Structure formats: C-alpha cells, structure tokens
Amino acid sequence: MKLSLTEIGTRAKAAEQPLRTLGRTAKDAALLKAAEELVAKSDMLLAANAQDIRKGEENGMKPGMIDRLRLTPERIAGMAEGLTQLAAMEDPIGEVIGMKRRPNGLLIGQQRVPLGVIGIIYESRPNVTADAFGLCFKAGNAVILKGGSDALLSNIAIVQVIRDALAACNVTPDAIQLIEDTSRETTTEFMKMNGYVDVLIPRGGAGLIKAVVKNSTVPVIETGTGNCHIYVDESADLQMAVDIIFNAKTQRIGVCNACESLVVHEKILDALLPALKARLDEKQVELRGDEAVCRTIPDVKEATEEDWGTEYLDYILSIKTVASLDEAIAHINRYNTGHSEAIITQDYANAQRFLNEIDAAAVYVNASTRFTDGFEFGFGAEIGISTQKLHARGPMGLTALTSTKYIIYGNGQVRP
Amino acid sequence: MKLSLTEIGTRAKAAEQPLRTLGRTAKDAALLKAAEELVAKSDMLLAANAQDIRKGEENGMKPGMIDRLRLTPERIAGMAEGLTQLAAMEDPIGEVIGMKRRPNGLLIGQQRVPLGVIGIIYESRPNVTADAFGLCFKAGNAVILKGGSDALLSNIAIVQVIRDALAACNVTPDAIQLIEDTSRETTTEFMKMNGYVDVLIPRGGAGLIKAVVKNSTVPVIETGTGNCHIYVDESADLQMAVDIIFNAKTQRIGVCNACESLVVHEKILDALLPALKARLDEKQVELRGDEAVCRTIPDVKEATEEDWGTEYLDYILSIKTVASLDEAIAHINRYNTGHSEAIITQDYANAQRFLNEIDAAAVYVNASTRFTDGFEFGFGAEIGISTQKLHARGPMGLTALTSTKYIIYGNGQVRP
Known part of the structure; x- marks a missing residue:
C-alpha cells in the first residue's frame, strides 16, 4: 500500500x-x-x-x-x-x-x-x-x-x-x-516537508545534489563533489610527492577524494615532472598542463580554463604551475569544491600556512587526499562527506x- | 553608489x-x-x-x-x-x-x-x-x-x-x-546567493523568518518564535511555581523566552490556581484555561485549540490541565516551537524524564524560561536563538x- x-x-x-x-x-x-x-x-x-x-x-x-x-x-x-x-x-x-x-x-x-x-x-x-x-x-x-x-x-x-x-x-x-x-x-514535494523532516541528505552525483539544494526548503546537508588538489611545494621530498600523487590519483578513480589537479612550484617542475610522468604512465594517466608544464615534459595536452574546475573521476590529471605559495593557495581556494586539499612540503612555515589558509573540509600535509573517509578518520561508519560549512x-x-x-x-x- | x-x-x-x-x-x-x-x-x-x-x-x-x-x-x-x-x-x-x-x-x-x-x-x-x-x-x-x-x-x-x-x-x-x-x-535574490553567502540568519518576526526559510536556497539558521510552556508537576513546590511563572510571564512580555502557556497536573489545580491568579492579577494577566481550569477559578476565558499554539507576546497565559507527566510531555511536544520549556517539580524521576523527553532548544527544571539568552548562558553576546536542530x-x-x-x-x- x-x-x-x-x-x-x-x-x-x-x-x-x-x-x-x-x-x-x-x-x-x-x-x-x-x-x-x-x-x-x-x-x-x-x-x-x-x-x-x-x-x-x-x-x-x-x-x-x-x-x-x-x-x-x-x-x-x-x-x-x-x-x-x-x-x-x-x-x-x-x-x-x-x-x-x-x-x-x-x-x-x-x-x-x-x-x-x-x-x-x-x-x-x-x-x-x-x-x-x-x-x-x-x-x-x-x-x-x-x-x-x-x-x-x-x-x-x-x-x-x-x-x-x-x-x-x-x-x-x-x-x-x-x-x-x-x-x-513527489520528490520535489518531499524536499518541502518542513515540520516533518528535520534535514535532507542527498547521496549521489552532482546533478542530484544540486537539485536538492535548489529545491529544498528543509535544511540540507550537501555532500560532495571533490575537485581535490595536491600542491607540491618548492621544498617537497620529490619521492614522497610522486608516491602520494600516484596514490591520490590512481588508487581509486571514481571517488570524491581522488586527486584531480596538481599545483607545482615552478622551481621544481624540471625535477618533479619526468619522474611523476613515468610513474603515472603505469596507469595511462592523461596529463593536462599549463604552458610551463607542456614545455617541461612531452605528451601533455594543454589545459583549458575548464580543466581547473573539473572533477574528472577518470585517469586524467591537470597540472598548474605557480611562482609562490600565495599563488598556490589563491588558485586552490578559487577552484576547489571544499573537499580535500594537500601540500607536499618539508618547510614548516609553508605547511602551517597551507593548513590555516586553505578553505576546505580536510587539509593535509604530506599525505594522500584519499584518507578523507569516515572509516579512515576512525568514525567507524559514514553517511557521506559534507562539503558545506554548516552543522557538519x-x-x-x-x-x-x-x-x-x-x-x-x-x-x-x-x-x- | x-x-x-x-x-x-x-x-x-x-x-x-x-x-x-x-x-x-x-x-x-x-x-x-x-x-x-x-x-x-x-x-x-x-x-x-x-x-x-x-x-x-x-x-x-x-x-x-x-x-x-x-x-x-x-x-x-x-x-x-x-x-x-x-x-x-x-x-x-x-x-x-x-x-x-x-x-x-x-x-x-x-x-x-x-x-x-x-x-x-x-x-x-x-x-x-x-x-x-x-x-x-x-x-x-x-x-x-x-x-x-x-x-x-x-x-x-x-x-x-x-x-x-x-x-x-x-x-x-x-x-x-x-x-x-x-x-x-533584491531581498529574494539575496536568499539565493549560493556560492557567495554561506549562511543566512533572519532576525525579526515570525513572518520574516518564514519567508526566508521558504525562499532561501542558501542554508538558513532559523531563529525563533517561542511558544514556551511551564509544566507544574504534582510534586511541585507551589510557592516556587508561582514565583517562576510570574517571572517567566511578566518580567518582559514581548520576548521569545517568555512563558505563554501553563500545563498543570490535575491534582494540584485547586492548590495552585487561586494563589497564582492572585499573583498574576498584579499585572492584569488574562487567563485562558480548559474546562477544569474554568471550574477551579473565576474570570478565566475558555481556551480554544488556537490558544495552545499561540505565542501571545502579551499579558495573556493559557492553562491546560493534564492527568499525568506523559500527557504533559505529549502536549508540550505537540504545541511547542522548539524554544524553552520548564518543569516545576520536587520529583527526581519526573525531572529526569522531562529533561530527556522534551524536544526543545532549552529544557529547564525549577527555573524561569527567561534565562534562554546568550548573556545569561555565559556566552557574552548573542546573534539570536536558534530553534532549529542543525548546526546550532x-x-x-x-x-x-x-x-x-x-x-x-x-x-x-x-x-x-
């Protein structure tokens, strides 16, 4: 019935x-x-x-x-x-x-x-x-x-x-x-059941979430899409950077905490990119870079403005070059979706600044973004990952x- | 400009x-x-x-x-x-x-x-x-x-x-x-500025708050109207009950934490109401009661269904008679607006049950509802009183x- x-x-x-x-x-x-x-x-x-x-x-x-x-x-x-x-x-x-x-x-x-x-x-x-x-x-x-x-x-x-x-x-x-x-x-009516429903949690793709946020008069907890970045600082341990990027990009591709975009300090482009490309080639990851990246290694597609804002959920990685930590933070705060962001660095002050200034649900120093997960955080279970700032x-x-x-x-x- | x-x-x-x-x-x-x-x-x-x-x-x-x-x-x-x-x-x-x-x-x-x-x-x-x-x-x-x-x-x-x-x-x-x-x-457009505004807080009357909740796609913190109850338990200290009710009803009438409705155990109607009425008469408080209340004291208007749900913000108090704590809790959870509710009792188990089972932002034992306030709670300042359950x-x-x-x-x- x-x-x-x-x-x-x-x-x-x-x-x-x-x-x-x-x-x-x-x-x-x-x-x-x-x-x-x-x-x-x-x-x-x-x-x-x-x-x-x-x-x-x-x-x-x-x-x-x-x-x-x-x-x-x-x-x-x-x-x-x-x-x-x-x-x-x-x-x-x-x-x-x-x-x-x-x-x-x-x-x-x-x-x-x-x-x-x-x-x-x-x-x-x-x-x-x-x-x-x-x-x-x-x-x-x-x-x-x-x-x-x-x-x-x-x-x-x-x-x-x-x-x-x-x-x-x-x-x-x-x-x-x-x-x-x-x-x-009926679904739209469900989103307006104030007085009966205390909170709505949409679980699914970006389209579903957007529709719920737009149509709901009941409070919503937005769970999220993740355009997650890793910033490789000038002072990074390059082997650690390659390991973490490889993990965050390829360990599982269709998930919201996978890395979609790399931000690299210009001073270490030459030292990082060839080794990184060799490693990512194992999984046929397509690279899309800015001009400096294209100049540094072969077989890189030129990234468009659209790439910086895209959650690929695929074997694709965009790479942006920056001249400073300030520029990296500004780029990430502009294009991220408030999910998970990481810095790879050996510099104390840069690590602290990144943690303090990046606006996202989870901010990492020297670890893979793939850890943003209820089980990995020790909660034992998870209803989703909130990318909004209210409540959770x-x-x-x-x-x-x-x-x-x-x-x-x-x-x-x-x-x- | x-x-x-x-x-x-x-x-x-x-x-x-x-x-x-x-x-x-x-x-x-x-x-x-x-x-x-x-x-x-x-x-x-x-x-x-x-x-x-x-x-x-x-x-x-x-x-x-x-x-x-x-x-x-x-x-x-x-x-x-x-x-x-x-x-x-x-x-x-x-x-x-x-x-x-x-x-x-x-x-x-x-x-x-x-x-x-x-x-x-x-x-x-x-x-x-x-x-x-x-x-x-x-x-x-x-x-x-x-x-x-x-x-x-x-x-x-x-x-x-x-x-x-x-x-x-x-x-x-x-x-x-x-x-x-x-x-x-422009106001309606302001309520839909997702991406620019993280949260909206309406401050004002019930009409304003309702309009913001209904039209906003940005998360809202609902601040609130207060249809606050005091339940006088069978075991209450009657002098304390009179003092608290007088304070909660008349210390300031136009505020959301003022008491609007009284719930009284039938066994103490006779003992409580004459003394209470004498005290409230000092401020010419109009009483609206159910049948049992009207039988017990003179000059009481018969309360209608509408009275139970009304935040008067005036020198008016509705009075409902109940036969048990269960009935009191059910009545209050049905008509309250999730603001502040109090029990006056000397009974340990009833106090604990009231604290656990009433669904409101602030639940009191033996104190005036007028304390629901950022300064009184020791926060030093207050942006409003949330009557919703999410975030705050x-x-x-x-x-x-x-x-x-x-x-x-x-x-x-x-x-x-």
Whole structure:
C-alpha cells in the first residue's frame, strides 16, 4: 500500500518520541536482528533485485549502472556486516557536554539528542537503504528514504525485511519508511516537508545534489563533489610527492577524494615532472598542463580554463604551475569544491600556512587526499562527506546525525 | 553608489581570505576603533536617523515601531559598548579540537574556522547593524546586511562609520556591506546567493523568518518564535511555581523566552490556581484555561485549540490541565516551537524524564524560561536563538558563527 507523503511524515514524527528514549541495548538488538534477517531472507531480496535488473536491462541501462544496482549474496552480507558493526559502536545519544554552573547557581550543559526525522535522497545502489537506516537509527532518528526508481523493488524488499525485524524487537517499524512513489513531483514535494523532516541528505552525483539544494526548503546537508588538489611545494621530498600523487590519483578513480589537479612550484617542475610522468604512465594517466608544464615534459595536452574546475573521476590529471605559495593557495581556494586539499612540503612555515589558509573540509600535509573517509578518520561508519560549512563538515559519522539541546538544572531561579 | 548583489557578493568573497588570517590583535583593535568612531560620529548618525524617523512618522508608523527605529546617544553608546565587550572576548578562531593520532601515524584534528560570508536579514532596529557586524567580524566572517527599508539612512550611516574605522585599521572594509536596495526582488535574490553567502540568519518576526526559510536556497539558521510552556508537576513546590511563572510571564512580555502557556497536573489545580491568579492579577494577566481550569477559578476565558499554539507576546497565559507527566510531555511536544520549556517539580524521576523527553532548544527544571539568552548562558553576546536542530540550537554566541575543518599532519602516508 502506497502511503501519501503526509502520512509518511506523520508516522515518522510519531516515531520520534519512542526513538528518542530507546536505549542502546534495544537499538543494538534491533540492528543485529535486522542484520540477521537480511541474510536469512537473501533469496527474497535477490528475487526482487532480479526484477529491477531485468527492467534495467530492458531499458538499455549501461553495464556500470547495472552493476551498481545489482545485489549479490556478498553484498547482502556486506549490508548485514555494516549493521552489525553499528551495533558494536558507542551510542552517541545522551552524552552531556560542557556542563557548567552559572553564578546564579543554574547548572547548564548540552545534551546530545537525535536530529529527529532524516530524509535521504539517493540513486540506484540498494545497499544505501540498509546503510543509511543503520546510521540514522543508531543515532536515534527516524529515516524516510527516497531511492532511485531503478531500484524500487529491491528497496521495497530491504525496507520490509528491516521493518519486520524492528517489529519483532518491539521497536516502531516507522523508524524506516520508503517513499514508493518515485515521481519527480513527489520528490520535489518531499524536499518541502518542513515540520516533518528535520534535514535532507542527498547521496549521489552532482546533478542530484544540486537539485536538492535548489529545491529544498528543509535544511540540507550537501555532500560532495571533490575537485581535490595536491600542491607540491618548492621544498617537497620529490619521492614522497610522486608516491602520494600516484596514490591520490590512481588508487581509486571514481571517488570524491581522488586527486584531480596538481599545483607545482615552478622551481621544481624540471625535477618533479619526468619522474611523476613515468610513474603515472603505469596507469595511462592523461596529463593536462599549463604552458610551463607542456614545455617541461612531452605528451601533455594543454589545459583549458575548464580543466581547473573539473572533477574528472577518470585517469586524467591537470597540472598548474605557480611562482609562490600565495599563488598556490589563491588558485586552490578559487577552484576547489571544499573537499580535500594537500601540500607536499618539508618547510614548516609553508605547511602551517597551507593548513590555516586553505578553505576546505580536510587539509593535509604530506599525505594522500584519499584518507578523507569516515572509516579512515576512525568514525567507524559514514553517511557521506559534507562539503558545506554548516552543522557538519568533512566525513559524517554518527555524531553528524545528532543535535544538542541545553538542559538546565535550577532550584527556583527567576530572572532579575 | 549602490552596488549590485553580485558585486557585493564578490567583494565579500574577496574579504574572506584576509579575514580568515586576521589575528585577534588586529580584530580587537578594529572593533575598538569602530566603537570609538560610532560615539565620535553620533551627530551624523542621529541626523541620518532623524530623517528615517521623519519619514516613518509621515507614513503613519506606529509609536512602538518608531521607538524601535529611534537612535539616541544612549543607544549609540550601547552599540559601542557591545563592540568593546566583543573586543574583550576570546577569539574562537584557530582552536583545534579532538586531535588524535590514527594507527597509520596521521594526526587528525578539527580546527575552528570562520563560516565565511554571513547574510543577516532584519527589520527596523538600526542597532542590529553594529551588533551583527561585531559578532560576525570577531568570528572572522564577512557580513552582508539587509536591514528594513524604514531604517535605511540610519544603516547607511552606521555601516559607513564602521567601514571607515576598518579602513583606518588596515582591515578590509568589505568585512561589512549593506544592501541598499531594499526591494522585495533584491531581498529574494539575496536568499539565493549560493556560492557567495554561506549562511543566512533572519532576525525579526515570525513572518520574516518564514519567508526566508521558504525562499532561501542558501542554508538558513532559523531563529525563533517561542511558544514556551511551564509544566507544574504534582510534586511541585507551589510557592516556587508561582514565583517562576510570574517571572517567566511578566518580567518582559514581548520576548521569545517568555512563558505563554501553563500545563498543570490535575491534582494540584485547586492548590495552585487561586494563589497564582492572585499573583498574576498584579499585572492584569488574562487567563485562558480548559474546562477544569474554568471550574477551579473565576474570570478565566475558555481556551480554544488556537490558544495552545499561540505565542501571545502579551499579558495573556493559557492553562491546560493534564492527568499525568506523559500527557504533559505529549502536549508540550505537540504545541511547542522548539524554544524553552520548564518543569516545576520536587520529583527526581519526573525531572529526569522531562529533561530527556522534551524536544526543545532549552529544557529547564525549577527555573524561569527567561534565562534562554546568550548573556545569561555565559556566552557574552548573542546573534539570536536558534530553534532549529542543525548546526546550532539555542542561544548562538561566537562559536555558532564558526565552522571547523579537519587538519591532517602526515609524513608520506598513502592509502593501501
């Protein structure tokens, strides 16, 4: 039965209060039960997914997209493993921060509380359904999911398994709801559900994110595209530079924390580029450089203005020459997307200036940009990487899915 | 000369980098200079303000509005004093939080940084111009102000004095800019300046805030209306209850943290209401109660459904009877606006349950809701009180005007 958006919102709101007071023991038991049931009901999930795949193939969906859409026993086990890991993590809810006594005797602190109702808009990976639920639920939130129409039957099946598991644990199944109407109108309406939804998190490509930011009246956490730079300073250890650039560019290319553009101090162009090119040639990385770069090494395409602003997500790297750290910082602050930026340097002052002056979610000295990730940062799980400055910036773990409220203990205080 | 919004946005963006690296000494010197100049140029400010007042009177503006609009030597001294106090406060920028070493040797922490460019949309109080600038500037941000058209000449004069003071201190005057075109079209366009403005904070009545939330594509921090409740538990100290209610209702009526609605346990209606009414009669507070309340004391108007949801900002108090704490919590979570809620009780378990289960920015035990305020909480200054859950909730001091970025110290780490 398809529910209207208002019905879905009303149910999610009604789930807020019981979820707010659900203790860790009950939450972890429900997560483990959901993990167990996803594996136990693999056949049902695979059958639903097979229908989505068949429809995708009939519609001429590209193999890469079909692969994203596909569930396998291993991927289902992966979803279950994600929920199991969340059950092992500390409960972020209830912690009280910075409690202090005021001169009038009031004791004031901030208690960590759930956000309430979180909306997630995503594309065709059905595993996001279980992952997003797990994170939102562990942080005490109700989640409303709007997945891609390609994965609808898979998502319906996954959500049903999780809802049944919750009900079996006496937890409100409305902790997870799926919007089954995947029309554009309904999606736009979903973005305007102020009063029902506390925050929307889009997960997907740049087009999806832009549409959500533009149309939403509910607060949005923008997760992001990454036009990530590495700046190789005059004083860099060149072998370290080559190793880090090779890693950041080629270790995995289709991800937001991959390096897309290199900025090189003019004094080390000659020393760096031949060795770097030789290394990147192992993976057939196409280089696009400015004039100085083209003069220094062969087989480099001339970079256009457009290249400096492009997130390739491919075996392509742009290279810009600069005469100073100032110029490097100005270039990076102009073209970056607020994701991850790195400097390779042996110079103390330059390292500190880069850390202080670059405007991005994660700024590195002498390390690969590929580390910007919830697991690598030690959060254990991640709902996405925020490239905005409000609320959460960088990899978002459980804490990013919480709010705080002030709690105040008095003994009759009135305001004079 | 009126600048276009794009020019204003471009100048604010250009100011970000120098403001990001401005140290505390330079910021405080500029704040003190601005304070000094506002007082030194009082005559000019008063003359500009007199023109706004004259226009307001010609247009039949109400006396209350004229009073909000009016500058006096005392109010100018107050603005200067606000800037002077900010100069004495610690700089929030640069602090590094939670720095930890990962197993691979990376040292990862969060550095507090400015948000960037903050937009403030407000109504006719010209003192907001200096206050908002001071807070944004101390936190390292550029501010773009859009004040009410009634106060335009006053705002132009105040902004000019501050810009001159900044320039005299070799600080970019574009740290503060005023949108002089106060048309509705320009205001709406201002709300869509993604890429130029990092956050918008509306300051004013419910209508203004609603319009900003609805039309803005830039992230908004909703500051708020307060339909604040006090729940008098069965076990309350009745004298304390009367004192707190009297304070929260009448100490100042036109403010968002004033008490608008009382929730009373049915078992103490008889004991509480006559004494309470006698006390509130001192200020001629009109009572609107449910049936049980009307039966208990005379001269009570019957409350309608609308009363439960109304922020009166007046000498009016609604009173609802409940049979249990559960019912009280459900009523308050249904009708509150996420601002400030209090319980009066001597019961330990009820106090803890109320603190945990009420969904609001500030939840009190045995104290007046009137304390929800940046000064009272010890923040020293306040840009407003957030009633949303994202980024900042409750009174917003300097920290609410900052973001963080991850800084990572490595020594050649690459991702395996």
